[in-house]
Amino acid sequence: MKYNIYVVGMGPGAEEMMTSQAVRALEESQVIIGYPVYLDLLTERFAGKEFLSTPMRKEAERCRMCFEEACKGKKVAMICSGDAGVYGMASLMYEMSTEYPDCKLTIIPGITAANSGAACLGAPLGHDYCVISLSDLLTPWETIERRLRAAATGDFCIAIYNPSSYKRADYLRKACDILLEQFEESRICGYVENIGREGTKTVTCSLRELREAQVNMFTTVFIGNSQTELLEGKLVTKRGYQL
Amino acid sequence: MKYNIYVVGMGPGAEEMMTSQAVRALEESQVIIGYPVYLDLLTERFAGKEFLSTPMRKEAERCRMCFEEACKGKKVAMICSGDAGVYGMASLMYEMSTEYPDCKLTIIPGITAANSGAACLGAPLGHDYCVISLSDLLTPWETIERRLRAAATGDFCIAIYNPSSYKRADYLRKACDILLEQFEESRICGYVENIGREGTKTVTCSLRELREAQVNMFTTVFIGNSQTELLEGKLVTKRGYQL
Structure with a gap:
């Protein structure tokens, strides 16, 4: 070549x-x-x-x-x-x-937002995780829904890419509603805007609060699994070590 | 502090x-x-x-x-x-x-094996993906099985960490059997040993062949989704762009 x-x-x-x-x-x-x-x-x-x-x-x-x-x-x-x-x-x-x-x-390869964003929030991806994009430009929304449901069924930590855009302002809300079919409203979540750039902003919240959050296309969203805790402001998904 | x-x-x-x-x-x-x-x-x-x-x-x-x-x-x-x-x-x-x-x-943050290994094989994680460890030292095997089944149901690309060890020589085979409940034997897979170190080795294979593969604790395994193809020796998961 x-x-x-x-x-x-x-x-x-x-x-x-x-x-x-x-x-x-x-x-x-x-x-x-x-x-x-x-x-x-x-x-x-x-x-x-x-x-x-x-x-x-x-x-x-x-x-x-x-x-x-x-x-x-x-x-x-x-x-x-x-x-x-x-x-x-x-x-x-x-x-x-x-x-x-x-x-x-x-x-x-480079560091993807799931991992760089996780580092900003603590350690939300400390166990098995899924990465899902909410953009339906190239993927049918039905496929995205199916993956959200499967991720919830598997009790995965979830990193969500492309949670919103001008034309898809309500997609994160729709995704949260699907997760709320299986998760409590108190499920621990967070999001990061502008990772590794000027104006980095981190927010921790419940799934109920995430549903109402205003996010943009430079935001990466994290949903904890059933073991994720909020420890002194950080999202921490335990792997199961004995202290 | x-x-x-x-x-x-x-x-x-x-x-x-x-x-x-x-x-x-x-x-x-x-x-x-x-x-x-x-x-x-x-x-x-x-x-x-x-x-x-x-x-x-x-x-x-x-x-x-x-x-x-x-x-x-x-x-x-x-x-x-x-x-x-x-x-x-x-x-x-x-x-x-x-x-x-x-x-x-x-x-x-650093580059995790899902992403560094994917770069060795082509672009197997080009769409939504899951990362799952087969180690049951800290995680009940039932949870691992549940996640494998959920990942298959969601048609995720899958990166598998810790596919084997001395005491868990048959775990990758067990995982493949679970995936074979939902996938064809011809599902496109691959694995990488010693990513970014001396002796990097990449293998592409079918799910049927993966079931028989001898891998070690320094191997990361990739299972394609339903859209993954083998193009000139590379694993490629299309996102759906029109050429």
């Missing part, structure tokens, strides 16, 4: 939360391609690189741009917030790569 | 897969405490630090050691492989911290 393309998970945003492997991949690249909000976090640090982007919902075009630039002989990195493989571009890049036999992908 | 203790996720092992935040926390610390296997990965890079450990199953003693050393006025870091909050020491440290009112915890 002639051309390598890096697909890089940049973590939550702050450079100090990127791995040095990710930093090196960006340093090696001539072209950095990504969603504008995340590119903005990199332009100063990686000044001199060529930055290319496409708007939201133009993810396929963004991926194609990577392959087209790579086939010109340029060293290309596609950046994703969080991890490259979690609702990121890695799978779409692999799908498209079958059209570009000269291109090889190198996936560089 | 007088004393800060870092609880640091070191990622899979290689220093280049640590965040610079994690590296800085270890550099700032005088004492680094952890499980011997992971400490061994750090002794050369952080030469001059005091390294303390306790054996496996002595996790509570290891945590107490952190608080006791911190209360002597030393700067302490507890290190965990992967992420500090995923089957790591963060939740146990928070539980114990209620006994040490002078100590404050700072959790530094």
Whole structure:
């Protein structure tokens, strides 16, 4: 294969939360391609690189741009917030790569919001957990409901991505109503806005309160399992060690 | 609070897969405490630090050691492989911290094996996923079975931690049998040994083949969801974008 393309998970945003492997991949690249909000976090640090982007919902075009630039002989990195493989571009890049036999992908993992957000709240994912996106742009809402019910049945800790957007203002409320079929209103929850970026905000609350919370697309929501406790303001899911 | 203790996720092992935040926390610390296997990965890079450990199953003693050393006025870091909050020491440290009112915890997230292993195999966690440990040291096997069944019902991608050990040689087979109640034998799976360390080995296989696989405690196993495909040797779970 002639051309390598890096697909890089940049973590939550702050450079100090990127791995040095990710930093090196960006340093090696001539072209950095990504969603504008995340590119903005990199332009100063990686000044001199060529930055290319496409708007939201133009993810396929963004991926194609990577392959087209790579086939010109340029060293290309596609950046994703969080991890490259979690609702990121890695799978779409692999799908498209079958059209570009000269291109090889190198996936560089990053810290996904489930884990970086959990660290802000304490240790809510201390036992088995699920990661579920509430975005129904690409997934039927029925599938999302089915997964929420299954996660509740399995007593998983749950991290919820994309809990809200302008067009989906009531989705978190709908998700809470599904969880309330099986959970008490007092189930311990929390959420984090702007993880690893300016204006990080953490909130702990009950599931009943979460149902009324105003969250945005930069929020990650956490639902405790049946063992999760609030210890001095921190969400803690015990694994079962004897003290 | 007088004393800060870092609880640091070191990622899979290689220093280049640590965040610079994690590296800085270890550099700032005088004492680094952890499980011997992971400490061994750090002794050369952080030469001059005091390294303390306790054996496996002595996790509570290891945590107490952190608080006791911190209360002597030393700067302490507890290190965990992967992420500090995923089957790591963060939740146990928070539980114990209620006994040490002078100590404050700072959790530094790292890349957990679900995400670092996924990057080795392609993009198996490209949609909603579950992380489940098969270790029944601290969790009743019935709970593990219940979670496996729930994960299958929800059509989640699944990352399995601790799939085997000397005393639990047949646990992965038992888990596969539970998944086979709902999945075809051809369900696409894979596993990774020694992620981010010497001797990394990746295998892709069917669920039927996974049932017969010989894996060890340094293996992370991946079960695709109903949409996962094998594309040119890579596990790819599509999110649903139109190419």
